[in-house]
Structure formats: structure tokens, C-alpha cells
Amino acid sequence: MKKRLLAVDEKTCIGCRACSAVCPVDLIRLSDEDGVRRIDFPGICDEDCQECARACPEEAIDLVFGEVQPEFVLSFDLVPCQRCGAPFVTYGEMDRLGKTIPQELQTDAFGASWITLCPRCRRSVERERAAKTLLVSRRGTRV
Amino acid sequence: MANESLVPTICPYCGVGCGFYVALEDGQEPRIEYMPDHPVNEGALCPKGNAALEVLGHPERLRHPLKKTEDGWAEISWEEALDLVSEKLKEALEAHGPHTIGFLGSAKVTNEENYIFQKMARLLGISNVDNCARLCHSPTIYGLERAFGLVGVTNPFPDLANSRCILVIGSNLAENHPIVARWILKAKDRGATVIVVDPRLTPTAWLADQHLQIDPGTDVALLNGMMRVILKEGLADTEFVTRQTVGFEDLVGSLEEYTPEKVAEIAGVSAAGIVKAARSYARSPASSIVYSMGITQHAVGTDNVTACANLALICGQVGRPGAGLYPLRGQNNVQGACDMGMLPDFYPGGRRIDDPGVVEDVEEAWGASHLPTAPGLTAVEMTEAAYDGDLRILYVVGEDPINSGPNTDRAREALERLEFMVVQDIFMTETAQMADLVLPAALWAEKEGTFTSTERRVQRIRRAADPPGDAREDLWIFSQVAERLGLGFHYAGPDDVLTEINRVLPSYGGVTRERLASPGGLIWPCPDPGHPGTPILHTEGFSTPDGRGRIVPVEYKPPAEVTDQEYPLVLTTGRVVLHYNAGSMTRRSPSLAGRVPELFVEINPHDAKKLEIEEGDPVAVTTARGRILARADLTERVGPGVVFLPFHFPDTNRLTTDVLDPVAKIPEFKVAACRIGRG
């Protein structure tokens, strides 16, 4: 008997959070562990719904009819933050960001790349930079 | 917005007295709306103010009177609860006398409620009445009473902006009274110099042009050192000293040995820094001193306050715009509780209990006779008396002495020895858990009345919500107990009580309900209904009998507990911006507790390295009184040799010493010797 199946194109999927975030019945599950992102897909989906396919930025998901298939997993290595080392982004996501954001905006005013830093470190770097002058003057007040 | 009503109120946290509105909208949770036309906070609120409504409908609020039984807490009726309180009081009065009973009032409840509570005590002959001012600013009460003849901040906060030099000593106001930082920054905008004296590099110290990072407990040495510089360099205001003060000659002689070099050695700061600070303060046309518990919470707290007053007096930096002394008080109504006579040695209006004329006045006002004529026990002394079996009954309102007092383990033992303890509060505090009877009270937004902020500013609070369950206003509870004791209280409500306060307290004579309608209220002394209030004190001389300020020399004494081989580090305690005092409200406030969820201890990275402690490690902090666990926070906020614990979590005061200031009876919370090890 034919069932409604999830077909995911492994080559185009970038491993973002869209499909798992929009699935109204939580059939698609995403987890980040030990530097790897794991997305668990159901083999079949009987819901009258196209949310995941519509949400996918790469149009990597199709809902097709076919023979029953088992659940499957896609895994993505996470890129470590260049400052703190915490893995935070898939190579696919990074690639997409690199293509979407104009080159001149990918580095800061000092020519350093921010795109390879995790959001937390971006905040820290911004803070450190902003605090620099004040840090110097405040160190001088202690007597 | 549609169907929205805005109920003006005053923040229930610190003593700054910020105004805001409780916005009520049909079917919505009450929320805060800012009050830009309030003269002190101009709409701004600190994080605690923003979170003030989080305790309102809190699931842990006390909802019914609870009696302790063998099977745990039993809900009982108000009738039964009130009968029990009055019977216990009657029994003890008849069998053992009023000196075996203690009443702890609250700097959190209204003026009207404190007034009634102390009146009830005194009509019963009980003079053991006190409030938490004992633990924060009692040295201010005795120090400023002696120096200026009147206890209170001398100038309003907005007037800080007129200062050209602000000396902040022992106050981390940026965290504990953030709105005061606003006015200090406005002064800086106009070119003022800011000097911060603190053993810690606090956010307040960030605002300083000069940060004197003294060793804990060396304030008198520093202040004496500054005064010596001022005298030697001829910077004293001799005209003011001659005209307005007494005691100057004694001071001159007492300062000789406090040379900058010697003070530098005692306090751990540079001699040049002392000289510079002294010159800045004395030379500026209008200087102010802002201090808080870093001055008061010492065995020499009264000396510290006196030294601050001396400095202001010899430089004539008081009694003018921009020139004042600001003891920043911690509780929303601690000034009011003290004004109302919730102190063992003062009747309402700051009038001494051992002055026969005062007793006569109060007896006439109350239509009473045989009122107490001698001071009773202070808060910490009550705990001591309970330990010795001399105090049998304790009535605690809105305080948590187990968490807020020193040496917790001994305090717990003392309260266990009481025959009967009744606690009236909004949450089941650690102290309430030890009570025989717990009475559920309404909180500030659920009742009407007045608070007096640290500026002496009397402001109205208004009812914006109903108390949960059977919880009742403190005033109703007191009136019910008083009625059962045959005291004949017939107050229809807080307005009736305020009318009596207008009549009994000279400085509150003109502080009537009608006049408190607009934002900002009135600043006492305000003796009659036509009086505009007195924002700046001592403009025409001091409130002492001869109108002159008292200069009283004080000598530096080292802290009661010094470090040794066993306890090599100095432990100091204090507050953080996201929590409040014993924490019974802020630890239940998700937006505050979520940001600082647990006890931590600040350790200088230099010390931590020697102790092989890393950031976030659980460590044990041990003093002669006990051992507790805390998470290590490695930070340069404390210098080497000093560690800091916030006191908002139950364990901190298990470590603090109960050595008291001999005059003010405040414990030395700010200095103890400790050691740190792996947890």
C-alpha cells in the first residue's frame, strides 16, 4: 500500500531549523550534540500538511506517495566558533549566509570576519571593542 | 488604552521612594506603567521596581492564618488566630510582665501601621519594640541625632545635581539605589567631581573620578586623615565652624597622628589619594557626602557616621543647596517606621523615651498613663534575651530576623527557646517557619496608607488589588488584637490614623491626606497644613537645643575580628542589584531570581589561583561561626585578601559576627575573618 512519504534531498539540505520548527505535530526533530546536528525525519506522514516543504529555504523537501519507508536521520557537522570553539552552525548554513550576505558586509569595520563567530562571541567582541576606551580611563581612577 | 485605570503608588523595595502606576485593565494581569512626572525617579525604575508586581499574585503567598500543630500547619479562622495572640499576650503580661514581650515592627509596612503597632505595645507597657533599622542604619540614628539633632537625609536627591563634589563612602548606590546614580550623573554632567570610597570595585566606583579602594573597616582612619589635611591646609570653613558648631578644638587635637602616610598604611590607599580627596571635598563650593551600610554595619558604625558628620561640619558642607549628608536607607519605609516610634528608645517623632516631658506629652495625646519611661531592648538584644530565657513572646511583623540578623545558627537556637512567636508576613519566611502562629498579611499594593522615603518624603500608596485568600491588612490585624486586649482602638482606617499622626508628631502636622495627592508628596518637617515642607534641613542652624552642630572626635579602631592564620581572608557582605535584603520577595520573582539564582562568593583571581579555585567552582566559606557553600565568582571587584558574599540567600548570615556597635547595637556585618576551601 502506498503512503505519503517525506523525501529529503541530502545534497541540497543545509541542516537549518526551519522544517523542525514549523512541523505542527513535531514529527521532525532536531538536536545539536557533540558538534553534530542531527535531524530525525519520519518515514511517512499522514497529515494533510505541506508546512515543512513550504518552509524549506532550499526546497529540499518533497511530499510524495510511495512504498512505506523507515524513519531516517540526516547528520551535519557543526562549525566551531573561531573564538570560543563552541560548535554553532552547519557548513550548509554558513555557505548560504556567505552567498546571501554581500562580501563587504561579512567583515567588520576592522576587516575581521564576524561570520565565523558564534552569536555570543559576536556580542562579546562588540562589547570588548566598545568598552576599550572606558576601560583605560576607569583603570586610572583607583588610588 | 481602553478601560485602563492607572493607580499611582510607591515602589515597595528600597528607600528612594520611586513612583509608578499600577495599570489595571479588564481581564489583564496588572502591569507597571512609568511615572515621568515623579520628582525623584522621573519615570525610571531599577530592575526590582520593574519586577515589583511579580510577588502580587504569587502562588506561595500566605492565604490563611496558620497554627503550628504536631501534624504540621493547620489553617485556622481569624477569630481563633486573633484570640490566640491576645490570650498569649495577656497571659505573659499578667504572669511575667511586659519586659518579657518583644514587638518587631516593619520598615515594609505603612506609617499608619507602625504607629498603631508601637502604640499598642506602649499602652501595654512593652518597650521592647524595634525594626530592621537596627540592622542597617541605627548608627545613623544615634550619630546624626547627636551631630545635627535630627535624623534624616539632609537634602533631596534632585539637589545632588547641584553638588560640585560628591563623596560616596560605603555605598554601592548604583546597585542598591540605582536612581541615586541618576542624580550623581546629572551632577557630573555639570562638572562635579565624584569620589567613591569602597573596598570593592563596584558599578558605583565606575562613576568615580577617584576611587579609594580602602581595606574594610578603615573608614574612620580615612575620614580623620582627610580632616587633618583640610585643617593643615587651612581649608576648613572657620566662619561656619565658629558660628554653627561646638567641639572643633577637641577635634583639632585628636587628628594629629592621622598623617596621610599613616592613614595610607592603615587603609591601604595612597597618601596622595587621601590628600587629593580631602582637597576636592573641602574646596568645592558645594559638596555632599553619600553613605550607606558600608559606614553603618560596623562595630564602630556610630563612630563612622560621626566622622562623616564631622567632615561635613568642619567644611560647612551642610544646610545649603548641593551641600548635604545622605544616609541612603535600605527599606521603602524605614525612615517612616523610625519616625513612628518603632524604636525602643524613641516615641513617635524621634522624641526620647527617657525624657519626662516627652512621656507626659505622649500620655496626654493618647489619653494614657504609666507609659514606658526607659528604653527597651533592641532587635539583636531581643534575640539574646530569648536565648537567655528573659524574652518569652515575640510578635514579628514583616521581618525575617533568621535571615537578616547575624550569626543565624545561634539566632535560630534563641528563637526556638521562645514560649510563643507570632509572625505576620506575606510569605512563609525562614522565621515564619519557626513561629507558632503565622498571620497572612496584605502587601503594599493591596492597601492604603503612607510611606516615608529616605528623603523624609511622605507619599501615599493606594490599593490596586485584593489580598489573596484570607490575607488582611496589617492595620486591621493590629486593631483586632488591640480590641481583644481592651485598648479601645476605634480607627475607621488609615486616614483616621494619619489624622492622629498629624496631631501627635509635630513634624508631620501638615502632612495630611489631601496634600499627598500629587506625585512627590511632602517632605517633613511640615508642621502645619500651610507649610510647604522642608527639602533642605539645617539652613538656619541645627536642630540641637542650642542650634549648633556637634563635632565629636572619634578614634580609629580596627574591626572586631581580624584575620589570622586560620582565617586569612576578610569577608565582607552586601547587596546585588537584582536582589533585595533577605530575598523573600526577589528570590520569588522570576525575572530577578532568574538572573542571579544562587549564592556566589566574589574572590580575587590572585587569591583564587593560590587556592586552586576556578570560576564556577563550589567552594566552602568558613568563619568561627559556621561553614557554607557558594559558587566561586572570580573577579577584580574585590581586591586580594577580600571576599564578598551577598546576603540575599539564607546562608550568608550564618557566617557573620554578632559583635555589636556599643551605641547603636548594630552587628558588624561588614567585616569577618574567613577562609575559603574547595566545596
Add this chain to the structure above:
Amino acid sequence: MQDREGMILSKAVYADMSRCIACHACEVACEKAHGAAKIFVDVVRDRVSVPVSCCQCEKATCVMVCYPGALSQDNGSITFDSDRCTGCDLCVLACPFGAVQLDTAGVRRCDLCPDREVPACVVTCPSQALIWDDVENIAREIRKRAAVKMGRSLASGRVL
């Protein structure tokens, strides 16, 4: 990274770090107004507190990567339409300042409190470290404050 001078917004929030006292009032006020804080205060080296929130970039990279069009920029102001949001997380990864967060309620970034006359974080700020004004006025205010500071250092030089 785009600097803030290029903004074409008529009004903006400016943070004067020399006044920030790390009290977190802005965070709590923001949390009360929006359910979750969109401004983040942290202390650098125990001495300087820096609030970070969306700085409404002129060339907003978060908007560029938002393929479903949930984030859009019109006349400088960035708006968010939760119905279009897929929760992909790309905007979070595309913010140069780490000022965008994502949770079940959708994208969390400062929207300058469109329903209020002045953003909640600015009204509540005890130390007036946050300023809400026309961009030109802010620039003037910064220059004024800097001038006072310069004057002050000269004044304190005279004291000795």
C-alpha cells in the same frame, strides 16, 4: 559590519556606556513589555557595562537572509511578521552583533516598542545611559557629553 552612522532611521536608541551601571533594568523592562528581553547587558573586565541590542542596521543582514520575508525593512525600520517566520535560525546566524535571538514565540530583536512613545528600556533606565532621540540630536548630545568630560579632566587637573 555596518556602522551606525549610516542609519536612515529618524529615531534611535543610543547607549552611553559611561553612564551604564549594569543594573539590568532595561532587560527586565523589555521582558515585561515583550515577554522576553531583547537587550542584553554584560560587564567587560569588571569595569565597563555594555548593553547590546538590535541597532537597526541600514543594510540589515538579518533581513537579507530571511527568505520567507518575515523580517522586512521599510524606510529604515525593521519589522517582523511572525506568521511568515519559519524558525530557520538564519537571522540569528546573520546578525553581526549577536543581537537576534529565536524562541518559540519567534524572532526576538528590538522593535523599538512601536506602541509606546518612548521605548520601555529608555524610560526605565535609572542612569539615563539609554537615549531615545533623533539621530542628529544624539550626535549632538554625544559631542556635548564628550566636551563636558574633557572640561572635567582639565578641572580635576587644577585641583591638585
